[in-house]
Amino acid sequence: MINIVLFGPPGAGKGTQSQKIIDTFQLKHISTGDLFRKHLGEGTDLGKKAQSYMDNGKLVPDEVVIGMVDDFLNANSDAKGFIFDGFPRTVAQAEALDELLKNRNTKIDQMIMLNVPEDELKRRLLERGKTSGRADDQNEEKINVRIQEYLNKTLPVAEFYEKQGKASKINGVGTIDGIFEEISSAIEALR
Template structure:
């Protein structure tokens, strides 16, 4: 199975690149943001809880996220693999994901980290906010908090996978297809 963690700060282009990777490699997509929005749209208690954390620009507790990811993996009919987009966000989540996949007889093939300068991230998020309808994409304070949370709580996940020899960094500024080509070159080496 091909299991890729697509990694990077908010606004790095993970969603855009995930769409292209899903089409090319025929893998299933697991985006915690999508899972949270689904639960919120359905009005579940889990969705309401997740929204409270997301509205404040904070991470949703690990046990909530892991449960949602496990449900998604179990309901997937595509056995070619997964693109994990925006997950894991903490080292505890990365360890839990490794354990979860091990029980299913597979593991993470690699992590691809999209590296984008902070000022570029802020511009991208604000631009996205004009069309996304997400209030957190339009509020400077929330944008700054999301980037701060990423640096403090999420960035250590890259170190976790680097220690396993699974981290590949890609410069995430440039034409979408150019960046996609660089990502595919890394994946094709797995």
């Protein structure tokens, strides 16, 4: 089993690269952002809890996210491994994930961080906002809040994995295929 955390700021390319990783390595993709958007679309209680946070670019409270991930892991207990996209986003979530995996006799093998400068992140998200309909991509103010949340609350998660000797950093600027090659090499090295 291989479990990877794909890490990086909003717009770094986590979702784009996850699609390629799952095709090549047969891992199960868990994107907490996508799961929340699914709940929002279905009008569930969980979706209603998450909506105001997401619309404003703020992080959803840890207990809500962790419960949702626990449910996902239970529902996919036959997976050969997971690619975690957009989770964990706080140190408390990273600690909870370690515990969830330990209870299943497994662990995170590697955190792969995509580095992309802030002006490129904003360019990508504003461009996507034109067609995606995502409320949190609609204007620069909301994008700035998301980037600030990342810097304040999520970046410390990188240090959490660095201390465990499980962090790789990859340049997230370039062609999608070129970046994927580097990610693939990092995953291959774990097999």
